[in-house]
Amino acid sequence: MTSAVQPILWTREQLRLLDQRELPQHVRWLDCRGAADVAAAIHDMAVRGAPAIGIAAAYGLVLALRADADGFDRAFAALAASRPTAVNLRWALERMRGVWLATHDIEALEAEAVRIHEEDLAQNLQIGAFGAALLPSGARVITHCNTGALATGGHGTALGVIRSAWAQNRLAMVYNTETRPWLQGARLTAWELQQEGIPARLIADGAAAHLMSREKIDWVIVGADRIAANGDTANKIGTYALAVAARRHGVKVMVAAPSGTFDLRCPSGREIPIEERPSTELTAFRGQAVAPDGFDAFNPVFDVTPAELIDAIVCERGVVGTPTSEGVARLLG
Structure with a gap:
């Protein structure tokens, strides 16, 4: 059970990325032939979503080493600097560095990038199964930003939970926020939900609290770009406000993310760097x-x-309920 949406295509000679800035009006692909192309695609939001960023960066290192066998450090630095908040980016790059230092073999490096991609899809399917099991029959949920196949290796994290719940006939309605300023919810999540035929309605970011006060909402389901050791979670701007409104109205909050999103070097959310982008956005x-x-x-x-x-x-x-440092540590073993 995977999505028909596959935004990351590896051809060995190049990395093809579905340009998410153009959706839903246009389906256009970027052909990346080097680390600089991939870093630009990540920085400029052509590819976004923490897991997808990590996958793209891993392939970017392979492209870099194919062009220059001595260029690992330069490519690593360029890719690592492309987005500072999503921990998956650094996690994937460090994993690739370990393989390169151990083998200095480009084929082994490529195999590791493919493995990262395939593992993410498998993880998403497992996340979907665990998350869907928490939902009541006929669930009505709110989701924020885009956490689907477009943001991952396929299926999705928070949207993967929603996909799995829909396949199990546990879902009645999804409300997806528009997600200013890039409108990932209005452009991308709405498009993915429409492709799957999942019942959904778009809401303005500021309408969520009003909706919770008027209708029965069971869960807010969101993804994560970084989760601190104590469970504090960095995610798309507006997630915190959703969680505050949810607590006020008795709505539960679920964070769905692969284990690579946890950053145990960050004791709490205070240590998570928060990216600020240009005013013009x-x-x-x-x-x-x-x-x-x-x-x-x-x-x-x-x-x-x-x-x-x-x-x-x-x-x-x-699953870790009511997260604490101890609960996160137990979950991650």
């Missing part, structure tokens, strides 16, 4: 100004949801 959209010329903006693209507001973290290894 808020003051304009696709080249069209929406604010007065020259107006400044504060544009963090992630926030941190404290573990105390999270009811369950689901990864391929299982």
Whole structure:
């Protein structure tokens, strides 16, 4: 049970990335032939979602070494700098570094990149199974940003839970936020839900609390870009506000992410770096100004949801409820 949407294609000579900036109006592919191409695609949001970023970066290292067998460190640095918050990026690069230092063999490096890609899909399917089991029959859920096949190696994390629940006839309705400023929910999650025929309605980011006050919502289900050792979770900006509103209205919050998203070097969310992007991403959209010329903006693209507001973290290894440092440690073994 996987999605028909496959945004990352490896041909050995190049990495083909579905340009998510163009969806849903246009289906266009970027052909990346080197680490610089992949780093640009990650930085410019052509590929996004923490697991997908890690997979793309792994393939980017293979392309770099095919062109220059002495260029590992330069390629590693360029790819690592492309997005600072998503821990999967550094995790995948460090894994690739270990293989390279042990073998100095490009074929072994390529095999590891393929393995990272395939493992992510398998993990997503397991996450979907664990997460769907937490939902009641006829569940009504809210999800934020895009956490589906477009953001992963296939199937998805939070959206993978939703896909699995739909396949099990446990799901009645999905409300997906628009997710400003890049509108990943309106453009990407809505497109994926439509492809699967899953009943869904789009809501403005600011409408979630009102919806919870008027209708029975069972779960808020979100992904993660980094999870600290105590369960504090960095995710797309607006997740924290959703969790606060959910607690006020008795709605449960689920974080769905592969185990590689945990960063045990970060004791808590205070140590997670939060990426800020240019003001123009808020003051304009696709080249069209929406604010007065020259107006400044504060544009963090992630926030941190404290573990105390999270009811369950689901990864391929299982579920930790009401996360704590001890619970996370037990989950990860």
